Amino acid sequence: MAPTVTSMEASNAHEVPKVASIKTLADSASLTFVPSEYTYIKNPNEQGDANDPEHSIPIIDFALLTSGSLDQRAKMIQELRRACEEWGFFQVTNHGVPESLMQSMIDACHRFFDMPEEEKKEFQTRNLLDPIKCGTSFNADIEKVHLWRDFLKVIAHPEFNSLYKPAGYSEVSLEFSKRTRDVATEILKGISESLGLEADYIAMTMNWDRGLQILAANYYPACPQPDKAIGLPPHTDHGLVTLLIQNEMGGLEVKHKDQWVLVNAAPGAFIVNIGDQMQILTNDKYKSIWHRAVVNNKATRISIAVPHGPSLDTPALPIPELLEREGQAPKYIGMTYEKFMELQASPAALTKPCLHHLRVKHN
Numbered sequence: 001m002a003p004t005v006t007s008m009e010a011s012n013a014h015e016v017p018k019v020a021s022i023k024t025l026a027d028s029a030s031l032t033f034v035p036s037e038y039t040y041i042k043n044p045n046e047q048g049d050a051n052d053p054e055h056s057i058p059i060i061d062f063a064l065l066t067s068g069s070l071d072q073r074a075k076m077i078q079e080l081r082r083a084c085e086e087w088g089f090f091q092v093t094n095h096g097v098p099e100s101l102m103q104s105m106i107d108a109c110h111r112f113f114d115m116p117e118e119e120k121k122e123f124q125t126r127n128l129l130d131p132i133k134c135g136t137s138f139n140a141d142i143e144k145v146h147l148w149r150d151f152l153k154v155i156a157h158p159e160f161n162s163l164y165k166p167a168g169y170s171e172v173s174l175e176f177s178k179r180t181r182d183v184a185t186e187i188l189k190g191i192s193e194s195l196g197l198e199a200d201y202i203a204m205t206m207n208w209d210r211g212l213q214i215l216a217a218n219y220y221p222a223c224p225q226p227d228k229a230i231g232l233p234p235h236t237d238h239g240l241v242t243l244l245i246q247n248e249m250g251g252l253e254v255k256h257k258d259q260w261v262l263v264n265a266a267p268g269a270f271i272v273n274i275g276d277q278m279q280i281l282t283n284d285k286y287k288s289i290w291h292r293a294v295v296n297n298k299a300t301r302i303s304i305a306v307p308h309g310p311s312l313d314t315p316a317l318p319i320p321e322l323l324e325r326e327g328q329a330p331k332y333i334g335m336t337y338e339k340f341m342e343l344q345a346s347p348a349a350l351t352k353p354c355l356h357h358l359r360v361k362h363n
């Protein structure tokens, strides 16, 4: 499919958020402290040790999963099950996506964030599912504390969208989104099998062929007081699986056994996590794990999270075969993925995690 390169110059119907980008704020030479609107104090009593092997996310060897012997695949499926049950996070190595492509994607996003604010304005919008959307923080209109990040979100599937600037973004994002989606498709098959289902079960029930894929780039500039700000506060991802890459600066932390553990991924690996739709499908067997992004005072960190979900009109429901096998009642009611995403972006999500709104209430 030929890329649709969109300019939103023509539509000025959307209002532009009032909060300045974090890049503008961080670039102001005089900034030596975190302004009060950005002050976020983390709980200091929950730090895990990323160098402790107990606290290192599992590794899934993609080559063994997809082209190894039957024995090797069976072993990797077991590893995948353990990773999904115990961590909800894992890293995928040997996936065949060239490291140079990942680096080019990060560079292209960096060039986007480096463009003058005037040039980025045309991509600012408040509408959740606009195909291209850039901005700052999370929901600057309703949140109490602003985040130390800017973002660029581009929907790459079921329709590929792209930007006509910066130069090269469109081509590299087309290749990156395709290759990443291929890896996600294989991971989904592996997860299906790890649940004792046919490999294509989840893809079929979730209408994966029309499924949503978003290229969500995060820009976290160096922060003068990293302990007083947050890049992204604790949250879970809305989709089925998210694949993430980052530049050389770490900062992703996952909640594991009540501790925040810094993710140390192998260079070139994808960091993968389970999202809310998967937690619903598996009736809580595979949980979408809380994670956050912390900031540093040394250099800009860029991450590209690529959530993959069902098609927007598909409601996820606990899988009947699993319920029967485990003798369980469904814990969730159905809601289309689109409605779920709207809920996640609404004030309701500030008071209660999104999944709680879908929990079946037992009297």
Ligand SMILES: O=C(O)CCC(=O)C(=O)O
Residues within 6 Å of the ligand: 216, 218, 232, 237, 244, 246, 251, 252, 253, 291, 292, 293, 303, 305
């Ligand atoms: O920057 C990171 O490492 C985390 C990004 C993330 O969790 C997200 O975009 O949902």
Ligand SMILES: [Fe+2]
Residues within 6 Å of the ligand: 235, 236, 237, 291, 305
């Ligand atoms: Fe996330």
